[in-house]
Amino acid sequence: MEIVICPKSETAEWLTAKLISDRMKSKPDITLGLATGRTMEHVYAKLIAEKDDFSRVKTFNLDEYIGLDREHPQSYWRYMIEKLFAHVNIDLSNVHVPDGCAEDVKEASKQYELAIKNAGGIDVQLLGIGRTGHIGFNEPQSSFASRTRDKVLTQTTREQNKSMFEGDLDAVPERAITMGVGTILEARELILLATGKEKAKIIAQALEGPISSMVSASAVQIHPLCKIILDEDAASELTQADYHRRSFAIDPEWDAYRDLVMKS
Ligand code: GLP
Secondary structure, three states: OEEEEEOOHHHHHHHHHHHHHHHHHHOOOOEEEEOOOHHHHHHHHHHHHOOOOOOOOEEEEOEEEOOOOOOOOOOHHHHHHHHOHHHOOOOHHHEEOOOOOOOOHHHHHHHHHHHHHHOOOOOEEEEOOOOOOOOOOOOOOOOOOOOOEEEEOOHHHHHHHHHHHOOOHHHOOOEEEEOOHHHHHOOOEEEEEEOOHHHHHHHHHHHHOOOOOOOHHHHHHHOOOEEEEEEOOOOOOOOOHHHHHHHHHHOHHHHHHHHHHHHO
16 A cells, blocks of 8 residues: 655645556556546546547446436436546447446346456556545445445435535435445555545544454555555544655655655
8 A cells, every 4th residue: 555645635636647647558448447526526637638548448437326317417427428538539338337227236236247357357446535434335334345236325425425416415316336345456456536634534544444344445455556645634644644755755656756746
């Protein structure tokens, strides 16, 4: 686990976009795992500005609300089209978002897993983190071995996401279809981005607390290639922050990014 603490949220978003862009340059037919949420909007805006070639890129989104069809303004399909896909040369037949309106959710989940497998697995999985410590919509006590399936959302998550539904809690779906923690852990590389003070406590629990299904994001601790990109606010409750700052200043892996991050 490598933790990078950026001076500002904008730098953290830029670094995340840059890492993805660089992975795309070295593997033009890369399979990306994508995330949604307010944090990622800024990443996608910066990724669009990189003007990369998406023509051979395949994508798999983490999750979708159950009951919202693709055209629903708050569906994650629509989010992805608006925030990223409409602005790049991606072939929409290479795009995968779980089907929130599938008649048979179990079967749709099985097919989603199969599609990931047939694509050769996910090269890089982008992750945000919810207030409950969820990655995707893996709410507390999701098994670390879980696969794509439906999940009931906690009230905390529904409250957190209601701003995207014009503040109307009743409009926020009760359930979602999400990749499992086990599915996520199989990606070859994970990049988790968190910004802002409201993420500080859960980030400290996920990264420095015990590995526990009570905090799904703590599963990243057992992934062999995982980068955590934070701003100062999100990192503010980490006890090991100074070590991570020093490591970023010295580790040759960050040579190409260091100046831009530090000068921002
Ligand atoms: C939703 C998504 C998560 C995302 C989280 C964080 O709940 N299912 O994948 O990480 O939002 O959202 P935000 O970036 O808006 O804080």
